[in-house]
Amino acid sequence: MRFADAIGQPRAVEFLRRALASGRIGHAYLFTGPEGCGKRTLARAFAAALLCPTPQGDGGEIDSCGSCPSCRRVESDSHPDLALVEPRERRQIGREAVDQVHAHLCLKPHEAARRVLMVSEAERLSLEAANALLKTLEEPPGEAVILLTSAHPEALPATVLSRPQRVRLYAPADSLVEGFLLARKGIDKRTVRAVARAAAGSLSRAIELADRPAALAERDWMVRRLSTLGAGDNFAFAGEMMDLAGRSEPRGGDGGEDAELSKRELLRMRLMELLDLARAYFRDLAAAGAGATEGLFYAEHADAILERAGAGVSVRSLAAAAAVAEIRRAIDANVEPKTALSVLAARIARLSAREG
Numbered sequence: 005m006r007f008a009d010a011i012g013q014p015r016a017v018e019f020l021r022r023a024l025a026s027g028r029i030g031h032a033y034l035f036t037g038p039e040g041c042g043k044r045t046l047a048r049a050f051a052a053a054l055l056c057p058t059p060q061g062d063g064g065e066i067d068s069c070g071s072c073p074s075c076r077r078v079e080s081d082s083h084p085d086l087a088l089v090e091p092r093e094r095r096q097i098g099r100e101a102v103d104q105v106h107a108h109l110c111l112k113p114h115e116a117a118r119r120v121l122m123v124s125e126a127e128r129l130s131l132e133a134a135n136a137l138l139k140t141l142e143e144p145p146g147e148a149v150i151l152l153t154s155a156h157p158e159a160l161p162a163t164v165l166s167r168p169q170r171v172r173l174y175a176p177a178d179s180l181v182e183g184f185l186l187a188r189k190g191i192d193k194r195t196v197r198a199v200a201r202a203a204a205g206s207l208s209r210a211i212e213l214a215d216r217p218a219a220l221a222e223r224d225w226m227v228r229r230l231s232t233l234g235a236g237d238n239f240a241f242a243g244e245m246m247d248l249a250g251r252s253e254p255r256g257g258d259g260g261e262d263a264e265l266s267k268r269e270l271l272r273m274r275l276m277e278l279l280d281l282a283r284a285y286f287r288d289l290a291a292a293g294a295g296a297t298e299g300l301f302y303a304e305h306a307d308a309i310l311e312r313a314g315a316g317v318s319v320r321s322l323a324a325a326a327a328v329a330e331i332r333r334a335i336d337a338n339v340e341p342k343t344a345l346s347v348l349a350a351r352i353a354r355l356s357a358r359e360g
């Protein structure tokens with residue numbers, strides 16, 4: 005994990021390198037920027053540089069060496085002086101997690117000159133956890149450096165926000181995402197282009213899509229199907245969704261814990277993901293109807309979505325998105341999925357019929 009791994013963030017990288025070169029390291033930094041733009045990657049590169057005993061280059065070129073035992077341990081999340089706090093499966097970060105690392109920060113560093121604490125998705129800190137962290141931020145023990153990342157810093161208490169120095173990141177351009185994919189994966193140029201478009205500046209989404217090429221086809225299907233859903237399509241739609249869910253692996257599910265899940269549980273998880281895709285379509289339509297032209301989830305279908313959008317469509321799309329959310333909750337609560345999906349299809353068709 006080196007600064008070179010941070011794609012398309014020259015200003016943020018320069019800012020951090022200046023701090024390193026001058027030796028004036030702040031007590032805390034908050035990395036902000038849109039979902040998937042590389043906040044965590046950059047924070048880790050900075051952590052590696054803070055911990056590396058043999059950094060390379062100087063001034064504006066300074067970086068961790070990338071090969072010493074310290075750098076290798078940062079890479080494998082096993083550095084004794086780097087504490088990581090991350091939400092589990094998009095849940096809240098509780099107070100215990102923060103207390104635990106606070107105790108850790110109070111100890112003398114094992115081998116580096118300082119200890120580093122990294123909190124990812126800091127907006128998921130519970131209020132209690134945020135307050136506990138605030139104490140650490142106000143009086144950082146020893147030489148500790150605290151790195152927070154968040155795509156939604158506005159959700160953090162103002163008291164926490166006021167402490168760290170802000171490091172702003174931006175969504176990298178499609179061409180940079182394409183270059184990143186080409187350098188990383190053995191996929192053909194056409195797929196790379198399609199993935200970069202669909203990822204809309206999110207490197208993590210790009211990796212996810214590149215790892216599971218069927219996901220692109222799934223997105224295409226979802227947009228096409230939902231935009232043409234008519235009365236009488238209920239059972240066909242429910243059947244197709246069940247087929248899709250039964251066919252492919254859940255996101256990031258390659259064995260491991262998933263092997264223990266029952267088939268039924270897997271199907272349910274996949275349906276949740278497909279319903280998230282459906283909801284994203286209606287949210288896009290609503291956003292486009294309200295005048296948004298960028299930041300759409302289905303960036304690769306932006307033309308079709310913008311063409312369909314209008315004020316009335318916006319209101320109906322919000323209702324459709326709410327219907328998807330309701331059915332998702334029902335299936336999550338073990339309502340028979342096929343029935344629930346056909347109810348959903350009927351509702352969506354009714355809402356679309358009011359168009360024009």
Ligand SMILES: [Zn+2]
Binds near residue numbers: 072074
């Ligand atoms: Zn090193």
